[in-house]
Amino acid sequence: MAAEKQVMVIGADESEQSQYALEWALDHFFKPFGGDKAPFKLIIVHAKVQVSTAVGLAGPGAAEILPIVEADLKKSAAHVTEKAKEFCASKSVTDVVVEVVEGDARNVLCDAVERHHASILIVGSHGYGAIKRAVLGSVSDYCAHHAHSTVMIVKKPKTKH
Numbered sequence: 547m548a549a550e551k552q553v554m555v556i557g558a559d560e561s562e563q564s565q566y567a568l569e570w571a572l573d574h575f576f577k578p579f580g581g582d583k584a585p586f587k588l589i590i591v592h593a594k595v596q597v598s599t600a601v602g603l604a605g606p607g608a609a610e611i612l613p614i615v616e617a618d619l620k621k622s623a624a625h626v627t628e629k630a631k632e633f634c635a636s637k638s639v640t641d642v643v644v645e646v647v648e649g650d651a652r653n654v655l656c657d658a659v660e661r662h663h664a665s666i667l668i669v670g671s672h673g674y675g676a677i678k679r680a681v682l683g684s685v686s687d688y689c690a691h692h693a694h695s696t697v698m699i700v701k702k703p704k705t706k707h
Contacts, residue, residue, distance in 0.1 A: 553664040554586040555695075557655045557685065558630050558644075559593070560622065563670035567700035568630060571668045572637040581638030586666075588642045590630045591658045593651035594623045652688040659693045667693050671701040 556571055558564050568590070576584040597616045627644045634642045647654045659667050669686045686699040 551585055551587040552666070553589060553662045555589045555591055555655065555658050555662060555664040555667045557593070557651065557667070557669040557689075558590045558626055559651070560626050561670065561672070563672050563700075563702055565629075565633070565670075566702040567668055567670035568633060569637075570700045571698075572634065572639055576639050577637060582641045584639075588634070588639060589658065589662055589664070590627070590634075590642060590644045591655060592623055592626045592630075592644070592646045593654035594619055594646050594648045596648050651685045652692070655685065655689050656693045659695045664695050666696045666698060668698045668700060671699045 554571070554575065556568055558568060575586055576582075576588070579585065597612055597619065623646045627646060631642065631644055634640065645658070647658070655667060655669065658664070667689055669689055671686045672684075686697075690697045690699060
């Protein structure tokens with residue numbers, strides 16, 4: 547009987563940093579094993595922003611704009627997930643589960659680790675300085691402290707000119 551694969555969760559969004567983290571993980575954890583023969587089950591998770599977070603609910607016209615914003619958020623999530631699936635397929639990784647979960651990315655990713663009993667979470671890093679991290683918050687920093695798994699933060703190297 548074959549051993550059960552460990553679960554790897556990768557956070558995905560529309561950023562270049564997220565795409566690089568996915569590429570890095572595939573190249574280092576899947577490609578050496580021939581794609582689907584890797585010792586990990588791959589789950590890609592995209593956190594879709596809640597409409598109420600994207601649009602203030604007060605004020606005239608809010609009811610009319612909410613369906614438009616919701617449609618745009620769904621379209622964006624579909625784009626992110628399709629791009630991730632296509633990229634995995636290009637690296638011969640077809641045994642992948644892609645999820646879209648509504649909520650704050652920090653909570654969505656930590657919850658995904660728990661729900662799937664993941665042994666590793668991989669997230670991209672925007673490389674914010676201390677002030678921006680303090681003001682905006684950092685998904686990778688939050689996950690590093692709260693996810694109940696190993697957390698790998700992948701930062702894209704700066705290109706030399």
